[in-house]
Amino acid sequence: MHFDTLALHATHQPESTTGAVIPPIYLSTTFERNEANELTGDFTYTRPNNPTREALEHALAALEGGAVGMAFGSGQAATMTLFQALRPGDHVLLSTDAYYGTPALLEQVFHPWGLTYTRVDMTDLNAVESSIHENTRVVWCETPSNPMLAITDLLSVSRLAHEAGAICVCDNTWATPVLQRPFDLNCDVVMHSTTKYISGHSDVLGGALIFKRNDALAERVRTLQGLSGAVPSPFDCWLISRGIKTLGVRLRSQMATAQLVADYLVDHPAVEHVHFPGLPNHPDRALIQQQMNGPGAMLSIQVKGGAAEAIQFIGKLKLFTRATSLGGVESLIEHRASVEGPTSTTPVNLLRVSIGLEHAEDLITDLAQALA
Structure with missing residues (x-):
C-alpha cells in the first residue's frame, strides 16, 4: 500500500x-x-x-x-x-x-x-x-x-x-x-x-x-x-x-516549499549558512538519498551577525509566526538559543524554520523584505 x-x-x-x-x-x-x-x-x-x-x-x-x-x-x-x-x-x-x-x-x-x-x-x-x-x-x-x-x-x-x-x-x-x-x-x-x-x-x-x-x-x-x-x-x-x-499530502507540499525557500536563502548575502538536507552540496547527500524519501520541511538558517541581528530579522517578518514547535500548517520561526536557555549550545545567530502550507512565493517575498 x-x-x-x-x-x-x-x-x-x-x-x-x-x-x-x-x-x-x-x-x-x-x-x-x-x-x-x-x-x-x-x-x-x-x-x-x-x-x-x-x-x-x-x-x-x-x-x-x-x-x-x-x-x-x-x-x-x-x-x-x-x-x-x-x-x-x-x-x-x-x-x-x-x-x-x-x-x-x-x-x-x-x-x-x-x-x-x-x-x-x-x-x-x-x-x-x-x-x-x-x-x-x-x-x-x-x-x-x-x-x-x-x-x-x-x-x-x-x-x-x-x-x-x-x-x-x-x-x-x-x-x-x-x-x-x-x-x-x-x-x-x-x-x-x-x-x-x-x-x-x-x-x-x-x-x-x-x-x-x-x-x-x-x-x-x-x-x-x-x-x-x-x-x-x-x-x-x-x-x-x-x-x-492528511500527513502525506501536507508534508509533500511543505517539503516542496521548503526546498524553494532553502534555494533562495542559500545564496542570500545576509545569510551565513543554511542547514537543509535538500541542498545539492550537502555533505551527506548520498546518505540522505539512501535512507530518506525527501529532505523534509524543516530548515535552520544562520544570519550574518549575532543574536541581535537574528532577532531583528525575525521581528520584521509578516507571514512567519514567531513561536516554538513545528510541523503545523502555518510557517513558524524561532530564535532557538533563546528557547533553549542559558545552557544552549545552538549558535546564537541560528533561526529554526518550520515551513507551512503558505505559497512559496509569498514566504520568499516576506523573507526578502525582512533581510533587505
Missing part, C-alpha cells in the same frame, strides 16, 4: 454498531461489568487503555511497520517512560545535537536516579563505537537532528548498538514515516512527538513509541505507562488520528 492509502485506511474504521463512517470518540473513563462481574468488552478503565487510543496506536504501528504502538500525552512523556524502563547503572548514548528536552530529562531526572549517559557526534561512527560502554542499553538517534539537521547513518549505528547488546531508538519526528522508515534500517524503537507533523495543526499535544517487536521491553513500557498515567485523552487521540489522514 502507498503511504497515503495506508494513512487513510489505518485511521478509517467505520463503527460497527451504527455504521458511522467516522468512529465516535470514547470519552468514558470507565467501562461496565455485567451481573456476574465480568467485563462486557475489552476495556476496564481509560488509564490502561481506551478504544479511541487503541485505534490510534494500531494506526501508528501500521504507519511505521512496527508490532506495537503506544500513544502518550506528549513526546517527553514517551521519552521519559522509555528511560524509566531502564535500570540504575545502565548507560544511554545520545547525540550531541538532539532536541534539548531529551538530555535535560537525562541530566535533571535520570542521572540523579542512577542512569548514566554520554553525548556523542552521531555522524562520526568511530566516535559512536568508542563511546558505547559495556553497560550501554540504548543508543538514541535523532535524524535529521534538532536544530542543526545533522544526518545519522541509522543502519550503521543500529549495527554498532546491536553488536554491543543495546537497542537503537530513533526519534523520527522531523522525518515522519512518510520520509524515513527506521525499522527498515534495523532500529528497534521509533519515537514521535505527535504534536508536530503527525497531528499537523498545532492544536494537540501528544507523543508515541512504536516497537519493532512485542517483546519484554515493550511490555515493561506499557506497564510503566499505565502505572504513571502518561496517557493522552481520547479527544487528543481523535485529533491526532484525524491529522494522520
Whole structure:
C-alpha cells in the first residue's frame, strides 16, 4: 500500500454498531461489568487503555511497520517512560545535537536516579563505537537532528548498538514515516512527538513509541505507562488520528516549499549558512538519498551577525509566526538559543524554520523584505 492509502485506511474504521463512517470518540473513563462481574468488552478503565487510543496506536504501528504502538500525552512523556524502563547503572548514548528536552530529562531526572549517559557526534561512527560502554542499553538517534539537521547513518549505528547488546531508538519526528522508515534500517524503537507533523495543526499535544517487536521491553513500557498515567485523552487521540489522514499530502507540499525557500536563502548575502538536507552540496547527500524519501520541511538558517541581528530579522517578518514547535500548517520561526536557555549550545545567530502550507512565493517575498 502507498503511504497515503495506508494513512487513510489505518485511521478509517467505520463503527460497527451504527455504521458511522467516522468512529465516535470514547470519552468514558470507565467501562461496565455485567451481573456476574465480568467485563462486557475489552476495556476496564481509560488509564490502561481506551478504544479511541487503541485505534490510534494500531494506526501508528501500521504507519511505521512496527508490532506495537503506544500513544502518550506528549513526546517527553514517551521519552521519559522509555528511560524509566531502564535500570540504575545502565548507560544511554545520545547525540550531541538532539532536541534539548531529551538530555535535560537525562541530566535533571535520570542521572540523579542512577542512569548514566554520554553525548556523542552521531555522524562520526568511530566516535559512536568508542563511546558505547559495556553497560550501554540504548543508543538514541535523532535524524535529521534538532536544530542543526545533522544526518545519522541509522543502519550503521543500529549495527554498532546491536553488536554491543543495546537497542537503537530513533526519534523520527522531523522525518515522519512518510520520509524515513527506521525499522527498515534495523532500529528497534521509533519515537514521535505527535504534536508536530503527525497531528499537523498545532492544536494537540501528544507523543508515541512504536516497537519493532512485542517483546519484554515493550511490555515493561506499557506497564510503566499505565502505572504513571502518561496517557493522552481520547479527544487528543481523535485529533491526532484525524491529522494522520492528511500527513502525506501536507508534508509533500511543505517539503516542496521548503526546498524553494532553502534555494533562495542559500545564496542570500545576509545569510551565513543554511542547514537543509535538500541542498545539492550537502555533505551527506548520498546518505540522505539512501535512507530518506525527501529532505523534509524543516530548515535552520544562520544570519550574518549575532543574536541581535537574528532577532531583528525575525521581528520584521509578516507571514512567519514567531513561536516554538513545528510541523503545523502555518510557517513558524524561532530564535532557538533563546528557547533553549542559558545552557544552549545552538549558535546564537541560528533561526529554526518550520515551513507551512503558505505559497512559496509569498514566504520568499516576506523573507526578502525582512533581510533587505
